[in-house]
Amino acid sequence: MRSDGHRRAPGAGGSSTTDLVERAASALQALRDRRPRVHCITNTVSQPIVANGLLSLGAVPSLTSSLDEVADFAARADALVINLGTLEADRRDAIRIAMDAARGAGRPVVLDPVFVEVSPRRLAFARELLALQPALVRLNRGELDGLAGEKAADPGGFAQAQGTVVALTGAEDLVHDGSRVARSAHGHHLLATVTASGCLASAMAGAFLTVSDTPFEAAVAALLTLAIAGERAGGRTEGPGSFAAALLDELYGLRPAHLLSGARLS
Amino acid sequence: MRSDGHRRAPGAGGSSTTDLVERAASALQALRDRRPRVHCITNTVSQPIVANGLLSLGAVPSLTSSLDEVADFAARADALVINLGTLEADRRDAIRIAMDAARGAGRPVVLDPVFVEVSPRRLAFARELLALQPALVRLNRGELDGLAGEKAADPGGFAQAQGTVVALTGAEDLVHDGSRVARSAHGHHLLATVTASGCLASAMAGAFLTVSDTPFEAAVAALLTLAIAGERAGGRTEGPGSFAAALLDELYGLRPAHLLSGARLS
């Protein structure tokens, strides 16, 4: 899993995307061997799928946002995931405490600025957190534009300006670290009908941060794993309910070989 | 979708119930074309099924009850749904703020007074909200009796007295606006084994309020859609877990034609 970035050109080359897929496959195996604990401060609607998705993937979730406890949980976890959905006042303080604890303990942090474009106060808080330079930010197009303060914001420019990695999900997934970019058109339209599937992507990115060399590689591995599991689930279900159950089954059953044989990046 | 109430007798006539079914079918199509955002302040246990049910139906859920954010979310949503389950103190304030914002923006409101008969304080709060005349109230028999303060309370009398529409769910569903009444015996006994299926009915009523001429028609369309999806799901499952998944699949796959051919109202 050592990076060989100095020997190869970063970016779009064929060998480089093959490399990324191989690293994703190795990271998936490493994740299952290590079983990292990922502390997620996440909205209540997303908690069941986030926790079940992490367990299915092979990680261990913890979820408290109690002001008294969150520092202990975050400092002892392997990664911290901050999700801004249904952001009650207490949770804002819990997030600040948890970020301090995780940074103090040298743990990587993922930020998921859910619906940041709808509420000015949530936007202000998201920017406060962004200034602390989380390892990566997972968001959709509306949220990126909201954070960047402009329409059709450039993910690469944003990543560079903020000193973070952008994991942008949608019909096409894109990861950008300011210089390198990876794109994937994997996935399935039913993913958008399962509430909090984006929150799950963020939590999975947190899990992969614990076993990847760089946030860029972690984001690619997480999005690829979720998208390919989604494709496989979508191939044998007809609607959102059975798809959600099949998605967890596929995350659980997915092997590194499935990534190696099935992943297409550009 | 314009009402033609002046040309037809309200109430029990055959053509009138056919009308209601046709309007429900048109509303279902309109809902999918419009994809309304429905803001739900709802108890934490119900959040996953409410969010997934709305997505499966074709609407977009948002769920925050943060005091700082809820006015922005409610005012910009197409409808507001207030559910009194697991009613923490903060959520009570959030509900007041959200109702003000929704009313100020001219958005319709649904009230779901969960378990109001168990707690005197919750009852007092439900009555405070009822005085603000939500477009419709979705409840079960115990909750209606609790709110009305008497056993076997008359839904029509209650609707008229409170200036709202009553959507009463149970073995038989009933909608009453004080003068018109519609009854449906659709549904499936497994619906009662899925937690928060009543909360989902309320949320769906909120979605239909955005595309129906009257709250009465919206309530009929919502209960009929859920009940027929439930019948279809129950026809191919054996227990609560597989039923819940199948229910979301059926909500997603249900077409206006299924209502037109299958619905029986009286």
Next chain:
Amino acid sequence: MRSDGHRRAPGAGGSSTTDLVERAASALQALRDRRPRVHCITNTVSQPIVANGLLSLGAVPSLTSSLDEVADFAARADALVINLGTLEADRRDAIRIAMDAARGAGRPVVLDPVFVEVSPRRLAFARELLALQPALVRLNRGELDGLAGEKAADPGGFAQAQGTVVALTGAEDLVHDGSRVARSAHGHHLLATVTASGCLASAMAGAFLTVSDTPFEAAVAALLTLAIAGERAGGRTEGPGSFAAALLDELYGLRPAHLLSGARLS
């Protein structure tokens, strides 16, 4: 369901374990006839599976932790289940109020000290509650060691010292009341991949407390019912998502005869 403990040796004898299985089967039937309401103050991630699991089993869940309401709900419920997951400050006060109300009304209480070994403050609170002698404590090995303050703590010694019944879940389930012990190796490895399946075990123990003669028998009945439902679900599914749905189906469909024919205790 009367205990005949005076006629038989407690503990490991063959007739005694047969007895326990028969009592579990009778309790399952009694639970479905009675439909007890179980009030659960439980972490938000566990709420859907706890509520759906109780409904599938034949009990009625309620879940509020509102400071204003929780005394009414707990005093009128048939049992109270206290779960320490995601323990916000308000919930701590709610738990104190609910325990007072339940004890005042003579209702049995289950304590589930989730992740108590991770946070010193949660541990202190768990010990405060333990001093109030809940009827039973449901936990895993890490939590038992955390509570007992030593590695590989002895469940029997702990039960005796604390005046409670220990229901310890893991690869092998064990129930100990300080003198009697029952062990079961039923279950399925996928149970560990479903978030909050331990919380569900605790909630089910609460339901069985309302129909069993002793907390020891209630704990045995609850763990056995869940483990056998899990075995049956695991026999026809391939991953965590379909397993979770099948688990609810099996809880719903499980009959006393399934326990009588399938249960192996030692």
